[in-house]
Amino acid sequence: MDEHESLTVRFEEQRPHLRAVAYRILGSLGEADDALQEAWLRAGRADTGSVENFGGWLTTVVARVCLNMLRAREHRREDPLDGQFPPDGQVSHPVVHPESGDDPVREAELADSVGLAMLVVLDTLAPAERLAFVLHDMFSVPFDEIAPLIERSTAATRQLASRARRRVKGGSPQPAADLTRRRAAVDAFLAATRGGDFDALVALLHPDVVLRADKAVVPSPEPVLVTGARAVARGAMAAMDRAGATEVALVDGRVGLVMAPLGRLRLVLAFVVADGGITEIEVIAEPDRLRRLELAVLDA
Structure with a gap:
């Protein structure tokens, strides 16, 4: 097996985990697959032969790509809240991502597995908050590994995740x-x-x-x-x-x-x-x- 084939096998072994990370950060299966494609290209250009924890390294790469995508989304201010419904009451589905082979049914299953309310609340978080919360609270990535991704100290990253956690869990004045x-x-x-x-x-x-x-x-x-x-x-x-x-x-x-x-x-x-x-x-x-x-x- 040559180096390229070996890299392909190792990447495909990590794909389900990487897609789960990217989907929770981005909230879109199509964008998650775009992030994985970019991570694959970066892995192909990098010297990964000496990487001991290949899965952890790829998770970091995917997270960095997703963070850039979240920030670009904010700059474009593309807001999906159109508030409109087709006359028959059916909600239109997104276009199938051409590279993924998945369909809207698959994305609906992913949304259900995460929780619709969770995805909605995650979408209200700032990019750095969302990344810190998802990586730490959902995938147990240590804060000292998340901090360099968002260019914050470990303590500041912990605070971001804590603030996001309070937003996600909310609070009620009712007994x-x-x-x-x-x-x-x-x-x-x-x-x-x-x-x-x-x-x-x-x-x-x-x-x-x-x-x-x-x-x-x-x-x-x-x-x-x-x-x-x-x-x-x-x-x-x-x-x-x-x-x-x-x-x-x-x-x-x-x-x-x-x-x-x-x-x-x-x-x-x-x-x-x-x-x-x-x-x-x-x-x-x-x-x-x-x-x-x-x-x-x-x-x-």
């Missing part, structure tokens, strides 16, 4: 028992919507429940107002196809739902829950409003 009760109601709402159980939805809603949706949800010229349990339940049934890409999350410290196909935030539902059931639902899709929300991952 634990109240949070549990509200989460149970929101979980039940999502389950009933996914299952198409109209009667269960009506039972969860207060008879005089009010739903408000901003202009980007439908879209429509004016915000939408719907009142009454049966009318709100019918609206939820109409959006049943979107429920598969929806997950429970903390929304400004309260339990809500994020709709994020392939980890791209499109819509948020904020709930008010009282003893009599769900009394208010606010549906948010306008990009500026979505950006202002503080989102966090809820523990399972």
Whole structure:
């Protein structure tokens, strides 16, 4: 086996791990495969014969490539939060990456494995924060190995990861028992919507429940107002196809739902829950409003 063949075999052995790292940093399977392609080219130009920990070396290379891609993304300010939906309620899928052989179904599986809410929250982090958190908290890379990548001290890198961790986990002003009760109601709402159980939805809603949706949800010229349990339940049934890409999350410290196909935030539902059931639902899709929300991952 010549040197090139040996490098190919060693790289392919690391590919699943490297793709997992790149996907969590970038949140896009196509971009993750671009990062791996660039890492392969860099490996081919480097003298790797004396590298003892080839997997660790490649992880560092991929992470550096991903960081550059995140920074370039920020400069371009390419924002996927368009807030619009096709008329049939189906969310369009990204173009299949030509080099990967994967399809949108594969990317959806990856998004589900990471968690839609996690991908959404990771996307709110600054590039250095995201890199420090993903490498340390998800892949156990030591801080002293991450620090040179982001040109920070080890202590500063630890602080970045800690700050990112607080953002990811969030916090709620509600007492634990109240949070549990509200989460149970929101979980039940999502389950009933996914299952198409109209009667269960009506039972969860207060008879005089009010739903408000901003202009980007439908879209429509004016915000939408719907009142009454049966009318709100019918609206939820109409959006049943979107429920598969929806997950429970903390929304400004309260339990809500994020709709994020392939980890791209499109819509948020904020709930008010009282003893009599769900009394208010606010549906948010306008990009500026979505950006202002503080989102966090809820523990399972």
